[in-house]
Amino acid sequence: MSNIKLRKVDVIFSPYSVAPYEILKNAMKRSKDEVVQELIDSGLRGRGGAGFPTGLKWKFAKQQESDQKYVICNADEGEPGTFKDRKLLVEVPRKVISGMAICAWAVGASKGYIYLRREYRYLVSHIEEELELYHKFAKEAGLDFKIEIFMGAGAYICGEETALIESMEGRRGEPRNKPPFPIKNGYLGKPTVVNNVETFASATMVCRMGADEYKKLGTDDQRGSKLFSISGDSPKKGVHELELGMSLEDFANEFGDGDTKAVQVGGVAGFCIPKKQFKTTIIGEGNTTGGSTMIFNSTRSMYNVLHNYLDFFAEESCGQCTPCRVGTQQLLKGIEAVKSKKKPPEYLDQLVKLAETMRLTSKCGLGQSVTNSFSSIVKNFREEMIY
Amino acid sequence: MAEQVKLNIDGVDVQVEKGQSILDAAKKVNIRIPTLCHHEDLCVAGNCRVCVVEQEGKNTLTPSCATPAEEGMVIKTSTPKVRRARKDLMALLVSEHNTQCTTCYRSTNCELQDLAAEYNVDNNIYLSVLKENLEIDKSSWSIEKDDSKCIRCQRCVRTCAELQHVNALAVTERGRDMRISTFMHLPMNEIVCTNCGQCITHCPTGALTERRYYDEIWEAIDDPEKHVVINTAPSVRVALGEMLGFPVGTRVTGKMVTALKKMGFDSVLDTDFSADLTIIEEANELLVRLKDALVHKKDVALPMITSCSPGWVKFIEHMYPEHLAHLSSCKSPQQMFGALTKTYYAEKKGIDPSKIVSVAGMPCAAKKYEANRPEMRDSGYHDVDAGLTTREIGHMIKQSGINFLELEDSEFDSIMGESTGAGVIFGATGGVMEAALRTAYFVITGRPVPFDNLNITPVRGLKGIKETSIKFENCLPEYSFLEGVEAKFAIAHGLINARQIMDQIVAGESPYHFIEIMACPGGCIGGGGQPIPTNDEIRKKRIQAIYDEDMNKPIRMSHENPEIIKIYEDFLEKPLGEKSHHLLHTKYRKRKRY
Amino acid sequence: MAEVKELVKELVDKYGRERKNLLPVLQGIHLETNYLSKEAMLEVAKQMDLSAAEIYGTASFYSFLDTKADGKYKIRVCKSITCEMAGKSEIIRTLEDMLKVKVGETTEGKRFSLLETNCLGLCDQGPAMLINEEFYTQLTPAKVRKILGEYIRNKY
Structure with a gap:
């Protein structure tokens, strides 16, 4: 176990420093294999919770032979204590969309969807505005990849990727038996990459910074930076971007109210860590990486x-x-x-x-x-x- | 040969085709893995989870029914971890279940009960989470739905969708409120349901059962004023034994007749008689339609389709209400029998028809509904007072304390107890077609149908849609209009196959002249009123028993049945005559599609 | 029921008859009519050639697809742990007092339905609630009285 000092960073939320879709444009100048390799080298793992290596997922998708492939952005953020995806879609939707487009270009998909949870319906017009800009760019760049928003209808389980696909196919959002995985047999039976909002935004930043630079952040086990949705008994509630690999002790000291009794790491699907284990717990190691952290002080039952x-x-x-x-x-x-x-x-x-x-x-x-x-x-x- | 994969299960190497499940592979080497949501007839669900096994290299357990076997897999099916998990899962299912097994119709024939006993599940380990105030839906004439016994395996939902393409049942709500229900939770008699009862035979527990009428029957039997007549369908005698200690596929015709007589039925008759009658009427109806089309160039509805299967009839009434003209106007054998029981039989026997209780012993759930159709009162009375399933008859025999295994054989009573091999084969898919062709070909040409031993093998077997054709040559003068005509026939069983046939008709592309359709897979031998379980292996054995019975009959063509000849002489006068029309034919009604 | 028929036709034409378009079609009806009536679901079944039971089964899976006519304004109060910690119970009490209904009920005249919902994704700003499509955060009883007062006065 290795841990580093808690450090706030500014990767994903860094202001747009280049012309719109410049990162995508630059990626498209390289070979597809090279870009996928870059993702693999970066060590980026899925930011939705399960933590599957993103580059590998893309590589498998690229290897599939199919007349049609899909890229789906999982914006069904429903884990209690999680609200980072909302902030991403509000503040840096272009990074999310760029990530989807880079993925689609690399794996050979021509159709994409943003599965947006019903509770975030008010974001539709905002996202559509950005999509319009993107489609204009895609047309100019000759990229055959169109993105639509698919509205969820209120079901937490649809954040599970096969349930999400069932839902998109007009059914009850019931998870499928796996295998087969969506990468082989996904939306409408076609190879489908489903990644979380933050994963796509992070992928964009990997392409912007390069794998070498990106993996300087974090530890050997967990590369890069991560968004944490902080709620509960904290004077600093909100979304914070932190370098991965800090101990829960540092975290509680920074974000707790001085009376922290326990921290729920990874949402209700994650672990509740009591104070006595703060020192020995590294956030994201052996627990999930969705980024929901709920802080409880001693008054809580x-x-x-x-x-x-x-x-x-x-x-x-x-x-x-x-x-x-x-x-x-x-x-x-x-x-x-x-x-x-x-x-x-x-x-x-x-x-x-x-x-x-x-x-x-x-x-x-x-x-x-x-x-x-x-x-x-x-x-x-x-x-x-x-x- | 398809690609093979090798794996190891409990130390035994096994090779199976790629795509087969771990469960299939285990079966191949005689390792039994318990299942609940799995059924051979249906697609994989993987939701009960009791078939979990340990897979090397995985830190969770693997559902063996839903996981394809892969090269090099190492599987253990009975480790402490697996047994503990299964027992826990069983305990969870039991905690959600109405455990009043002693009063359950499916007691001793329940997959949940069997497994709970096998794993010696402690009923008190968990708190009961059985929903309160669940009412049994008894609205349907045919099917009772008791949600307190449902384990949510969705076998009924898959049956209704995959075998029958009716989709009357669906999974509704979510999480702890999730249940198997209907559109807007409407009662069963208000939805688009064909009453076929396949959901019943695929239900592992007592959640779906037929509505039972045997208490009323017992009462009638005990009433000295009443003359209680029962007729039993051909499929009953080849399946009833399964409930009473005989191996699958045993014919128990004689024992069944003896048992029913011992139980107190005043007369035990054979539905095969009216099956033979159906053939005469239906074959003649077909010939009239063909003549109208070929000679009079009239616009008649062809192909003509059989109407013996009440599940199928209700299906077409709902799904293809614009195409009812294709249905033969013949009533089903059950209803012909009922109408004749209270007219012809009553007259011959000198019994007041109002004192007759006519009972039909059927392999069917839909027959109960059919018996209660308001139009089925052509005798002036309720033509059929009650329909019993094979299962109910089995229960009644048990209730009577009869030692069925040791029973002597006896013959059906007379009149309306005589039958031919043609009537017998009605029970198997293709049987009505074969019986009709045996008679029609003879009527048209004066010669027996040109198949070895009258066995028209192309119409037999479990293929979903079968077809055959027959060329008519050297016809009798009366049927010269059929000279050289190659008539085409199709047989479908299972309503999903019926739908294909109908879609072809709707599109105007049906090449056939005559089609047999049965609602249930396998035909009546796989009916919704048959002993549980039913699967293809069992269907095949019951079908074999049907054809054996046919071969053993001295007469194997309907028109040679002496009682049939006599009823036309004494009572009906001629096929499609006035009396026939009144008593043996019916009309259909358009119903709503959604 | 000509209106429902027209509406369904419009939506089915727009999205397509394939099963995959079921959710957009149902949501389209919901937006127009505030719930999915029996007639509307039967019409969808007819026009998309699906079984009515399956449509009901699908609709009843999702918490934002109602199959019974509720209030014109649906108040959904977040009941997730962080909103609960931030004082959700008080918010519910205030709403129950003002509307004279309990959670899960609809006011007479079907103006308001009071519901609890799972995480709205506003955990840093709890307690939070949603009235139809409008979000309200960092609620206090006083704030609730003000917001609801406005609905009662202006938006009836």
């Missing part, structure tokens, strides 16, 4: 926090697979029963085992990750669950 999460999961689970549909309900009812003394404290251990079954057997990331927050809260704040 961790039972209420967990109850809120579980209610969220039980509602936002798509409901198709047994462990997630029933498991989320059981965990919620279970902690209520322990709290109200209808079940003994030891029942919590049974529930931790259940959460592990959910991790092992759920169809998608939602059910698989419930155990992260559940077990970390139950183990670290057991008394609060009981009394």
Whole structure:
């Protein structure tokens, strides 16, 4: 484990320093393989949460033989505590769109979509304005890649890439069995790259800075910079861009209110880290990198926090697979029963085992990750669950 | 040969075709992996998760039904981790389930119950999350829907979509509220449902069952005033044994008749009789249509399509209301039987028809609805008072305490108990076509149909759409208009195949003269009222039993049935005659498509 | 129901009859009519050649597609943890007092529906709520009274 001092940087939100779509234009002067290699070399990983190496995803997509490929920007930001994508789309939509276009050009896609969560409908005209500029540029540059906005309709699970694709195909947003992965068999059965808003913006910056420069940021395990959505008991709520690799202790010192008891890293699908582990926890290492960080001070009841999460999961689970549909309900009812003394404290251990079954057997990331927050809260704040 | 992949399951090397699942591969080496949402007839869902296995190199478990086998995979199907997970999943399903198994119709024939017992699931380990105030939907004549027993495997949804292309059932809502329901949660009798009952035979639990009428039947049997008559369809006798200790594919005709008599039915008759009658009427109807088209150049609806399958009839009424003229006007054998029971039978036996209770023992759920169609009262009474499924008959036999395995055989009663091999094969897909051709060819040419042993093999088998053609040569003078005509025939089973046939007709591109359509895959032997489970392996065995029964019959053409000859002499006078029209034919109604 | 028929036709012509256009079509109807009526869904089924059950199944999956007629103004208060920490309960109480309905209910005359919703993506500015397409952040009871007062006075 290596960690570095907390450092605020200004990569993704750096002001536009070049003419519109200059980065895309420059990328298109190089060979496609070279650009994909640049992405691989940069060490950039998906910024949505799962952390798959972006360059590799593009490389696989490029290798697919198909008459049609798609590039989809996942702007279904629904993880509680996350709002960075909103800020990106408001402030630097061009970087997002450039990233999509570079990807499309490199992998050979001619059609792109921004899957925008329903709650962000008010951003449509703003994004469309930028898309108009982009399409004008694409026409001039002879780039055959058109982008449309696809509106979500209100479902957290559609942030899961195969659920998102189902939703775009006019169905219930239920995750698919994998394999096959979207890269082979995605939207309308065609190879499809789905990346998060921040991933595309970061890809643009990798092309702008070059892999060598980009990977100077961060540690060996995590390259580059990352946006953190900071909320909860913090005097500095908002989106902050930080170099990856800092310890949670530094983070809490910088952003907490001096009374921080725990930090939820990676949204409700991530881990709840108690104060005693701040020193040894590197944000993004072994936990998810979506960038949601919710800070809780000593006045907060961790039972209420967990109850809120579980209610969220039980509602936002798509409901198709047994462990997630029933498991989320059981965990919620279970902690209520322990709290109200209808079940003994030891029942919590049974529930931790259940959460592990959910991790092992759920169809998608939602059910698989419930155990992260559940077990970390139950183990670290057991008394609060009981009394 | 398709590309092969090699993998290792529980230490055994196995080679399968690329694209086959881990579950398929395990089956090949005799390793049983439990499943719930999986069904051989349907596409993969992968949502119950009980088929999970350990895959080397993965830190989560792998659903074996939904994961293609890959070269070099190392799979373990029964490790402590796998067993614990499965037991936990079973416990979760049970916690969401109405566990009053003792009063459930599917008790002892329930996949959830079997697995819960196998894994010795502790019912108290988790709190119950069964939704409160769930009401059983009993609105339909045919199907009961009890959401408290639903495990959300979506087999019914996939059945309704993939086999039947009706899509009456869908997954609705999300998360903890997710359920299997209908458009706007409307009751089953208000939606576009064909009542085929395939959802029932594909349901692993008691969530979908047929509406049961056996209590009423018992009451009628016990009433000394009532004369209770039952006729049983050909498919019942080749499947009933499955519920009563016989291997799949055993013919139990004689034992069934004995059992029904012992139970107290006053008369046990054979639906095959009216199947033979259907053939006479339908073949003549077809010949009239052909003559009208070829000789009188009239604009008649061709191809003509069979109307024996009430699921199919309701399907076309909903989906193709503009094309009902293609349907034969013949009632189904069940309804012909009912109409004759309260007229011809009553007259011959000297029984007051108002005292007759006519019961139909059917492999079918839709027959219950059909019996209750308001137009089915041509005898002046309710032609068929109640339809029972094969399953209900099996239950009634059990309720009577009869030792079915040891029962002696007996013959159907008379009258309307005599049948031919042609009537028997109605039960299998292609059977009506074969029976019709055996008679039609004879009527037209005076010679038996030119197939070895009368077995028209091209119309047999489980292919979704089958076709054949027959050229008429040396016709009798009356049918000289068919001389040299090559008539084309098609057979479809499963409503998704029916849709293809109909779309061809709608487009004006149908090359056929006569088409047989059955709502259920495999025909009646795979009907919605048949013992559970049903899959292709079972369908094939039941079909074989049907053809064996045919071969064993001394008479194998409908028009040679002596009782048929007699009923025309004594009662109906002639095919398509006035009495026939009144009692044996019907009209159809347009229904809403959505 | 000629109007619904026209509306659906317009939308189906615009987006296309293929299944993949179902969400845009449903959302188009929703924007015009504030919910998806039974008639509208049946019309979509007819025009897009889909089963009505599947359309209902799809619509009922998404929280922004309503299949029953709710209030003209839908108030969605964010119930995610950070908004809860920032005082969501007080906001709900204020709204319940003013509207005389509970969460999940609609006022008489179908003017307002009071709903809770999952994360609105405004966690740094909670408590937050959405009234139809308008966002309101950093809410306090006083602020809510002012905002809602304006709706009641001006936008009825």
